[in-house]
Amino acid sequence: MNLIDLPANVPWLSLIWLSLVIPTLIIALMKPEQKEEIRIVGTVFSFISLALTLLVYLAYDYRSPEKFQFLEEIPWLPELGINYILGVDGISLPMLLLNGIVIFTGALISWNIEDRAREYWALLLLLAAGVYGVFVSLDLFLLFIFYELAVLPMYLLIGIWGSTRKEYGAMKLTLYLMGGSAFIILGMVAMYFSGMLRTFDMRLLAQSALFSRDVQIVFFVPLFLGFGVLAGMFPFHTWSPTGHVAAPTAVSMLHAGVLMKLGAYGCLRVAMWIFPEGANYxxxxxxxxxxxxxxxxxxxxxxxxxxxFMIGYSSVSHMGLTLMGLAAANTIGLTGAVLQMFAHGVMTALFFAVVGRMVYDRTHTRQFPELGGLFSVMPFAAIVFIIAGLSSMGMPGLAGFWAEFNIFMGMWQRFPLIAVLAGVSIPITAGYILMAAYRVFFGEMKNPEFRHLPKITVQEYVAGVILVAVLIISGIYPAYLTEPIEASVQPIAEALARAGTLGVRYP
Amino acid sequence: MSFQITDIPRILPELMLLLLGLMVLGSDVLTRWGRGPQAQLERAREAGQLTAIGLGLIFIVGLVQSRFLFTVPDPSGGPLDVLLTLGRNLQAGGPGGSPILGAFATDEFTMVARLTFIGAAFLTTLLAMGYRLTANPGEFYGLLIFSTLGMSIMAAATEFILAYLALELSSISLYVLAGYFRESERSPEAGLKYFLFGSLSSAIFLYGISLVYGFVASENQKAGGTPIVATLFSEVGRFATGDAASSPLLILGMLFVIAGLGYKISVVPFHTWAPDVYQGAPPPVTAFLSTASKAAGFLLLYRLLTTAFPGAVGTPRLEEFSGWTSVLAILALVTVIVGNLAALPQTNARRLLAYSSIGHAGFLLLAALIWSSTSPADRAFGTAALIYYLIVYTLTNLGSFGVLAVLTNALGSDDLGAMQGLWQRNMVLTLMMTILILSLAGIPPLAGFWAKFFVFMAGYQAGAVPLVTIAVIMTVVSLYYYLRFLKAMWILPAPETTPFKTPPVANAAIIVSTVLVVLLGLLPNLIWGTISTAASVAAR
Structure with a gap:
C-alpha cells in the first residue's frame, strides 16, 4: 500500500545520497568566514534529503510482490560483476528515514560549531551521504564503498572537534571499524568466488543453495563479526563509548543513532540474508x-x-538488544530488531543532543556530582531527556516499547532462557536512566553559576521537538514502521527457518 | 627470425628516449652558461623544459602507437592526410611482433608498461622542475631519461642478456641520481648504499642467468638438438617442463634470479637499502625510484617467471612448498608483515612511506600467485590485477612523494612533525595529500582500494587464503600509520602558520596524479578494459 505515487523516471535513491554530496562540494568551495551561510546550506540540504526520504517512504508499496522498489542499475565494472544497483525494501526504508531525521536534527544541533566550520560541515554531510548510500545499495561492493565512506570522516570529525581524549578515541574507533571492514573484505572475496555467479548483486547472491553449507558456516563469521564490530557487539564494543564521548555532539548523534545501525543492518542484509545456513549454525x-x-x-x-559515558554504554546495551533480535532469527525477532534500530536511533540522538549540546556545551562538565538541579534552568532539556529515557526503558506508548517487546517475544521463541536473562537489562536501564535524570535535572544545584546558563536556542528546540514527536508517533502508531518491515524480513526469516529444518549437507 | 627494418617502428619510443637523453645532455653541454645563480636557474629550467616536452611527446607517440585510445582511420583526401598517414604508419608498429631477434616483445603488456614509465618520468620531471637543483641539470634529466629507457626495455625484454642490460641501464642511472646532492649529508650515502646493494644483487642475478643458461644448454645437448639461443625466456620455458623443471640447477638459477630482482622491487629480505635511500635521495628521485623503478622490476620479474619457468610454477599454498609461487608467497608474507610493522614507529615521512612501499610490494606479490591456476581467465585476472595495482601505486606514490618534495623545499624538513597544522598553511596541498594517503591506505572510492581488492581476489583465487587473511589484517595495521599523516596535517596544532605556495609545475604534477587517483577510483573501467587485454596477451 502506498500513499503517494512518484514519477518512475526520476532516480530517487541516487538523489537522496547526492543531496548530501552536493552541499559537501558547495561548502568546500565557500570561504571559511561564511559560517552562517555554510550552516544554512548544510541545514537546508539535510532537510531536502529528509524530505526525499519521506517521499520515498510514502511511495513505497509494501504489499507489492516486488520487495525491492525504486531500482536503479548502471553497469560499473561489469567484467567483474560489480554494478551500481540501488533499491529499497521495508528494512532499508526505516533506516533511510532514521538517517534523514538524525542528520537534519544533527545539522540543527551543529549551529554552535565555530572552529573550522567549513570543514566540519563538509565532513558531517559526507558522512551522512555515505550512510544513505549503504542503505540504498543492493550491490555488496557498492555497499562496502559507502560503508567505508561513512566510517572514515569520523576520524577527522572526532580528532578535530572532539573533547576528552579525542585523538585516542578517534584512532581507536577508526582502527576497530577498519578492522571490521578487513573481515568484511575477506568475506566478500570468499562470497564472490565460492558462489559460481561471479557477481556482487546481493539479490542474486541471496538465492538459496548457491553456497555450500561449509562455505556458509566458515565465511558467515568474518562477515557477521565485521559488521558486528560497528554494531558494538561484545567483545568488540569498547571503541564505542570512547568514541561517542570524544565525538562532538552531532557526530555522536549520527554515530550512535545511525552508524551503529549500519553494522546491524549489514549483519542482517549481508551476513544473514546471504548465508542463512551459516547464520543458523x-x-x-x-x-x-x-x-x-x-x-x-x-x-x-x-x-x-x-x-x-553512561549514554555511550546504554547504546552498547541497546544495540545488544538489536542484535539479539537478529539472533532470534524469526519474523517477530527480526521485525523487533529493525524497529529497535529505528527507535534507538531516534532516542539516542535525543540523548546525545541533550547531553552534548544542551548540557555540556553550557555547563562544560558532564560529571554527575557536579551537575544537578538543571530542571529549573532548562526544563525543555529535562522533559525531552525523560521522554527519551522512558522510551529506552520500554515504556508503552513510545517507540522503544514495541521494539523491545518484539525482540523479547522473538527471543522467547528461539532461546527462552536467554530471553529471560536478558530481561534483567530492563530494570537496570530504568535504574540508570532515572538516576541520571535525578542527578542532572533534579536534586540540588551544585553550582550557582548554572542559574545564568544561556537559553536553549531555536535550533535546539526544533531538533528536540522533531525527535520527541517521532518517538511518540512511532509509539502510538507503530504500524507505519512494522508493516513494511515485517513484509521484508519475512523472506529472510523463512530462509533461516528452512536452513534450520534442513540440517543436511549440501553436496 | 632475423632483424628486419620494420622492427624499428616497433621500438620507436625507446629510440626516441635515447635521442631525447642525448639531446638533453648535449644541449646542456653545448650551451655556454654563465656562472651566476640566475644563469644556473635558467640552465636548470631549460633542461627541465626540454625533458618535459620531449617526454610528453614520446608519451603521445606511445599512446597513439598502442591503439589504446583509437585506431587512426585511412587517409581520405582531407587536409589532415599528413597526420593520418603518420598515425597509420605509427600504428603499423603497434601491439604484436617481437623485434631484435625475439629478444624484445612489443605486445600490449609492453605498451602499458612503457606508457606508465614515460608518464612517471614526465611527472617526475615536473616535480624536479619545482625543486631547487644545484648543479648539472643536464646530467640529472639525462640520467632520468636513460633510466626510463632502461625500465621500458626491462618490461619488454624476453631474453636474459637484454633484461640484464636494461636492468643495469636503469639501475646505474638511478645510483647516480640518488647521490646527486653532493653537498648534502644523506644523498651520497644513499647513492653509495644503493650502488653497493644494487651491484651485489645484479651479480646474483647474473649468476642465476648463467646457471639457467647452463641448464638449457645441457638439456639441449641431451636431447641432441641443434644449437639455440639459450637465453631466450621462451627457450628456457620450452626445456623447463616435466621432470627437468625440478632440476636443482634450474631451481637454483631461478632462486638467484628472484633474489637478484628482489632488491629492485624491495621485498623483504632484500629491502634494507630502501628506507635509507628513499630518505636520502633528492625527493623527486625518491618519487621516481619508489614507483617506476619498482614497477619495472615487477613487470620484468613477472614476465621472466611466467615465460621462463612455467613448468616450475608450483603452488602458493604454504603447507606444500613447491615452485616459484611458493617462493613468492613466502616473500609476500614476510614483506607485508615486516614492511607494515616497521613503518609504525617511523617519524620521518619519507622513511615511513618507504616502509609503506615495501608493504605494498608484498600486496603486489599476491597478484602473481594466481599463475599457479591453470585457467587462462584466472591468470589473466591476476596479471590485470598486478598491472592495475602498479599503475595506481605509481600514480599515488608519485603524488605523495611529490607532496613531500614540495614540503622539503618549503619547510626544509620532511619529518611528520614539520607537517603539523599543514591545513592552515596550504589547504590545497593538504587536501591532495589526504586523498593520496587514503588511496595508499586502500580507502574506497579511491583507486588504491580497487587495486588492493583486486590483488586480494587474485590471492584468494590462487588458494592462498591464510596469506590473504594476513595481508588484509596488515592493511588495518597500515591504516594506523597512514592516519598519523592525517593527524599531523589536520589535527595537531601548527608550530607555524605562515602560508606557503606550491611551485606551479610541481603542483601540476601532484594535481594530475590526485585527479587520476580519484578518477580511476570512481571509474575503474576507464583502464580496466585495456589492462585486461594486455593481461590476456601476457597470460597466453
Whole structure:
C-alpha cells in the first residue's frame, strides 16, 4: 500500500545520497568566514534529503510482490560483476528515514560549531551521504564503498572537534571499524568466488543453495563479526563509548543513532540474508554474546560518573538488544530488531543532543556530582531527556516499547532462557536512566553559576521537538514502521527457518 | 627470425628516449652558461623544459602507437592526410611482433608498461622542475631519461642478456641520481648504499642467468638438438617442463634470479637499502625510484617467471612448498608483515612511506600467485590485477612523494612533525595529500582500494587464503600509520602558520596524479578494459 505515487523516471535513491554530496562540494568551495551561510546550506540540504526520504517512504508499496522498489542499475565494472544497483525494501526504508531525521536534527544541533566550520560541515554531510548510500545499495561492493565512506570522516570529525581524549578515541574507533571492514573484505572475496555467479548483486547472491553449507558456516563469521564490530557487539564494543564521548555532539548523534545501525543492518542484509545456513549454525553463540552486550552494557552504564559515558554504554546495551533480535532469527525477532534500530536511533540522538549540546556545551562538565538541579534552568532539556529515557526503558506508548517487546517475544521463541536473562537489562536501564535524570535535572544545584546558563536556542528546540514527536508517533502508531518491515524480513526469516529444518549437507 | 627494418617502428619510443637523453645532455653541454645563480636557474629550467616536452611527446607517440585510445582511420583526401598517414604508419608498429631477434616483445603488456614509465618520468620531471637543483641539470634529466629507457626495455625484454642490460641501464642511472646532492649529508650515502646493494644483487642475478643458461644448454645437448639461443625466456620455458623443471640447477638459477630482482622491487629480505635511500635521495628521485623503478622490476620479474619457468610454477599454498609461487608467497608474507610493522614507529615521512612501499610490494606479490591456476581467465585476472595495482601505486606514490618534495623545499624538513597544522598553511596541498594517503591506505572510492581488492581476489583465487587473511589484517595495521599523516596535517596544532605556495609545475604534477587517483577510483573501467587485454596477451 502506498500513499503517494512518484514519477518512475526520476532516480530517487541516487538523489537522496547526492543531496548530501552536493552541499559537501558547495561548502568546500565557500570561504571559511561564511559560517552562517555554510550552516544554512548544510541545514537546508539535510532537510531536502529528509524530505526525499519521506517521499520515498510514502511511495513505497509494501504489499507489492516486488520487495525491492525504486531500482536503479548502471553497469560499473561489469567484467567483474560489480554494478551500481540501488533499491529499497521495508528494512532499508526505516533506516533511510532514521538517517534523514538524525542528520537534519544533527545539522540543527551543529549551529554552535565555530572552529573550522567549513570543514566540519563538509565532513558531517559526507558522512551522512555515505550512510544513505549503504542503505540504498543492493550491490555488496557498492555497499562496502559507502560503508567505508561513512566510517572514515569520523576520524577527522572526532580528532578535530572532539573533547576528552579525542585523538585516542578517534584512532581507536577508526582502527576497530577498519578492522571490521578487513573481515568484511575477506568475506566478500570468499562470497564472490565460492558462489559460481561471479557477481556482487546481493539479490542474486541471496538465492538459496548457491553456497555450500561449509562455505556458509566458515565465511558467515568474518562477515557477521565485521559488521558486528560497528554494531558494538561484545567483545568488540569498547571503541564505542570512547568514541561517542570524544565525538562532538552531532557526530555522536549520527554515530550512535545511525552508524551503529549500519553494522546491524549489514549483519542482517549481508551476513544473514546471504548465508542463512551459516547464520543458523552460529545463532546460539551470537545470542549469548548479545546477552552479555545487553546486560553487561547496562550494568556498566549504571556505574558511570560521566553523563556521556553512561549514554555511550546504554547504546552498547541497546544495540545488544538489536542484535539479539537478529539472533532470534524469526519474523517477530527480526521485525523487533529493525524497529529497535529505528527507535534507538531516534532516542539516542535525543540523548546525545541533550547531553552534548544542551548540557555540556553550557555547563562544560558532564560529571554527575557536579551537575544537578538543571530542571529549573532548562526544563525543555529535562522533559525531552525523560521522554527519551522512558522510551529506552520500554515504556508503552513510545517507540522503544514495541521494539523491545518484539525482540523479547522473538527471543522467547528461539532461546527462552536467554530471553529471560536478558530481561534483567530492563530494570537496570530504568535504574540508570532515572538516576541520571535525578542527578542532572533534579536534586540540588551544585553550582550557582548554572542559574545564568544561556537559553536553549531555536535550533535546539526544533531538533528536540522533531525527535520527541517521532518517538511518540512511532509509539502510538507503530504500524507505519512494522508493516513494511515485517513484509521484508519475512523472506529472510523463512530462509533461516528452512536452513534450520534442513540440517543436511549440501553436496 | 632475423632483424628486419620494420622492427624499428616497433621500438620507436625507446629510440626516441635515447635521442631525447642525448639531446638533453648535449644541449646542456653545448650551451655556454654563465656562472651566476640566475644563469644556473635558467640552465636548470631549460633542461627541465626540454625533458618535459620531449617526454610528453614520446608519451603521445606511445599512446597513439598502442591503439589504446583509437585506431587512426585511412587517409581520405582531407587536409589532415599528413597526420593520418603518420598515425597509420605509427600504428603499423603497434601491439604484436617481437623485434631484435625475439629478444624484445612489443605486445600490449609492453605498451602499458612503457606508457606508465614515460608518464612517471614526465611527472617526475615536473616535480624536479619545482625543486631547487644545484648543479648539472643536464646530467640529472639525462640520467632520468636513460633510466626510463632502461625500465621500458626491462618490461619488454624476453631474453636474459637484454633484461640484464636494461636492468643495469636503469639501475646505474638511478645510483647516480640518488647521490646527486653532493653537498648534502644523506644523498651520497644513499647513492653509495644503493650502488653497493644494487651491484651485489645484479651479480646474483647474473649468476642465476648463467646457471639457467647452463641448464638449457645441457638439456639441449641431451636431447641432441641443434644449437639455440639459450637465453631466450621462451627457450628456457620450452626445456623447463616435466621432470627437468625440478632440476636443482634450474631451481637454483631461478632462486638467484628472484633474489637478484628482489632488491629492485624491495621485498623483504632484500629491502634494507630502501628506507635509507628513499630518505636520502633528492625527493623527486625518491618519487621516481619508489614507483617506476619498482614497477619495472615487477613487470620484468613477472614476465621472466611466467615465460621462463612455467613448468616450475608450483603452488602458493604454504603447507606444500613447491615452485616459484611458493617462493613468492613466502616473500609476500614476510614483506607485508615486516614492511607494515616497521613503518609504525617511523617519524620521518619519507622513511615511513618507504616502509609503506615495501608493504605494498608484498600486496603486489599476491597478484602473481594466481599463475599457479591453470585457467587462462584466472591468470589473466591476476596479471590485470598486478598491472592495475602498479599503475595506481605509481600514480599515488608519485603524488605523495611529490607532496613531500614540495614540503622539503618549503619547510626544509620532511619529518611528520614539520607537517603539523599543514591545513592552515596550504589547504590545497593538504587536501591532495589526504586523498593520496587514503588511496595508499586502500580507502574506497579511491583507486588504491580497487587495486588492493583486486590483488586480494587474485590471492584468494590462487588458494592462498591464510596469506590473504594476513595481508588484509596488515592493511588495518597500515591504516594506523597512514592516519598519523592525517593527524599531523589536520589535527595537531601548527608550530607555524605562515602560508606557503606550491611551485606551479610541481603542483601540476601532484594535481594530475590526485585527479587520476580519484578518477580511476570512481571509474575503474576507464583502464580496466585495456589492462585486461594486455593481461590476456601476457597470460597466453
Amino acid at each position: 552460529w545463532l546460539l553463540p551470537i545470542a549469548i554474546a548479545t546477552l552479555i552486550n545487553a546486560v553487561y552494557g547496562a550494568t556498566i552504564a549504571m556505574m558511570q560518573r560521566d553523563f556521556k
